[in-house]
Amino acid sequence: MFQEFAAFFITNYRLITIVILSIFLGIEVISRVPSVLHTPLMSGANAIHGVVIIGAIIVMGSAEPNDFVALILGFLAVVLGTLNVVGGFVVTDRMLEMFGKKKPKK
Amino acid sequence: MNELFQKVLAENSILLFCYLIGSITFILGLKMLSHPASARKGNLVAAAGMLIAILATIFLYRTENMSHLGNYAWIFGGLLVGGVIGTLAAKKVQMTAMPEMVSLFNGTGGACAMLISMVEFNKIMEHHPEEMHRGHLLIIVLGAVIGTVSFAGSMIAWGKLAGKIKDKTIPGAQIINFLLFAGIIGLSIALVAGFATTLPVFYAILTLAAIYGILFVMPIGGADMPVVISLLNSFTGVAAAFGGFLYDNPVMLTGGILVGSAGTILTILMCNAMNRSLKNVLLGSFGGAKPGAAGAAKEGGGTYKEISMNDTATLMAYASKVLIIPGYGLAVAQAQHTCHELEKVLEEKGVEVAYGIHPVAGRMPGHMNVLLAEADVLYEKLLEMEDANDQMSSTNVVLILGANDVVNPAAKDDPSSPIYGMPILEVEKAEHVIVNKRSMKPGYAGIENELFFRPKTSMLFGDAKKVLQELVTELKQM
Incomplete structure (x- = not known):
């Protein structure tokens, strides 16, 4: 089962990178919004x-x-x-x- | 064959390029939405990007066996039905009913994510259960659970805001929620790990998720709903992102995650503006402690004085500066137009009128601005809290319309108060304070407001709209 998840991680590595970057982007874009x-x-x-x-x-x-x-x-x-x-x-x-x-x- | 290959390659690159445009417009759109001057354009930019991504998917997407999508009649039928209903509902809705509309649309997004996962799971079970990929399964289950929680929760939030569902505190709700949560996780692990990869288990998980969504929102008070909707909004974003994983689709992924993280930050910002922690809101402890605290404070309350319509009108007509502080009560009474009328009548008499807007006044942060803008109140007349407080000492009359907690002095000088530390509008610096409320009942924080018993304060009871109408008539006769 570990191998399966490892394989999953490797095949989806780029998507996971996008996710991480998008999280920070979302926070940055929003944090200065007036109420x-x-x-x-x-x-x-x-x-x-x-x-x-x-x-x-x-x-x-x-x-x-x-x-x-x-x-x-x-x-x-x-x-x-x-x-x-x-x-x-x-x-x-x-x-x-x-x-x-x-x-x-x- | 070579020709087909080139065609597929060309189409696929166009499709991915369209998705790239979609992702960029979402980022730009959100960025523009957070500045007043560019907000409207930002919304249109994001909408245009969405349209491009949708059209590209319909015409250019290819399935695993290289064929284009089919069932166009169904697809366009669905788009048409959803589009027409969505436009009509969004155009017809009253500005005061905005929060429940957002909640409703959020719920449909969650339901969409849930249905996608259901079809995908069915497909796996029917066609090739033997070559199931665990990661694939995990994504389907996560998308389904989050989508379902968001859907069920949004429906309850909508019902509460629309007044169809009453606040209910269920005894032991936290324990039940914990058990449900544990059940969802346990079953999901069993399903993904392959011990119980069956349809009944999958639907049992969805059922538990739906119950969890309902119970999770049920005890939260109506006025805290915006925070909950914002949270559910980010949930739906995450559910959409799981769809992006499922189809290896970059635009779903970026769109979903952006909303997920931006929504979470927005939720925290909203909580900060109310000086409450998210945990506090979610546990509904504010609502739970309500009756006792209010009752205790009431005894020591003291006396308040009422003011007649006529006196109010006189006081305002001869003031040089009037500050109106609108709140939840004004939104509920839909009195924003009458309020604008009052402003005009007063200005004809040479009185300077402005509005003091607390960040969390109304039914949602920023809601007051939207409502007053609808009633044609000039943008410059809306003072943010700091500016309003600066002008307070030069103000003759402060008229509080259905606001309560945002003017409660306890936030400044009573450390034991649940709202202690919340920034407030310091109305007591003004000469006179007139409070319009329907009754002496406390606001949603459930605490007594000492302001009402202070010597400067006079109470003007009644529905905001009716009171304002009478006030306008009174002023016109003067």
Whole structure:
């Protein structure tokens, strides 16, 4: 079993590096945000994790045409993922729209 | 064959390039979202990157046996249904209901991750259980568990914010949660290690994860929900990242992990603004200790004085500077438009009006700014806490609309108070303090506010919206 995990680590070494770097990047990018923007930022980040939709599309697209369990679960996943992406970005835009038009032209 | 190979190579490089664009836009988008001037553009940048990544996946992605994705009708059908419902829901929602909307969308993302893992696990069990890769299994299980917890938790958070689910303290909840957690880990190890790699075990894990998600959010008070949503938000990010591992997909990985870490930091920032530790919020101990502490403080409370509508109007009309401090009560009463009206009426009378915004006022940090912006209140009129405090001594009247804990002097001078150390708006430096509340009930911290009993303070009871309307009418007649 150890060998299996070792092999897994070696094959996924690059991905693991991306993960570590992304963690630090996420912290860096966010840590100087004014509290005014906390809500839109949370909402925007919420839309970004909707990227899980890509997994749903892959599941859906590679399902056998007669495998109805996979088709139905995949379809639900695509619908829910799209809700997350589209709803998330639209809600964030609505929030920020109101900030924008009221911004002082300094 | 060679031709096909070149085609695959070309398409694959375009696909990966699109994913690279997606990752970059997510980073840029988050970065831009954290500055007021570029925030809106940042959101659009991220959305554009997402669209590119989605389209590239649909048309360029190839499965293990080199064929393109199929079932286009299902895919586009799903995108259409989700897109239409998502747009309508996001456009229609009231600004005050924003937090529950975010929670709901977060839950759908979690559910999406959960469903993906379910299909992938089924696939393994049906097709080639003998060549299962342990690492692969581990990723599927982790993605499924985190996605499910996030989904179930978000649904409860949504229900609570929408007022459909009441706060409940379940006796022994911590022990039950611990047992559930141990159960999830134990079963997952058994499943991944190969002792019990079966469908029933997998679904048992998902069921436990769902119950855990529900019980985890259940005891947390409604006003702490933003912190919980932010935490669940980062959970969903991590679940998406596991999907990235599963499909060796860089954009899912970067997007998911970015949100995971940024969401965690945001959660901590929110907790800091409320001067509470995350542990404190999650254990719900604030809510638990509520009744006793409030009752004890009440006896020593003393007397408060009420002020009539007419007196309030007079006081404000003849002031030279009025500071409005909006809070949770204003958001609940949806009184932001009426509040703006009051501001206009006062300014016509030559009164200088500004808003003092505490970082955690409202239902979410920054929520007050969004609400007041919706009501066309000028951005310059919204003072951050430090600026508001600087101007406090030159202010004649402070009008507190449904805010409580953020103006509680105990945070400054009572070390035994649970909110001791939290930065507050120091309203007592002003000449008069008028507090609008629905009743004398304590705020969500569950502690008595001595401010209400101080000599400078007068109470104006009633629903924020109604009180403001009457106040506006009163002022117009003057």
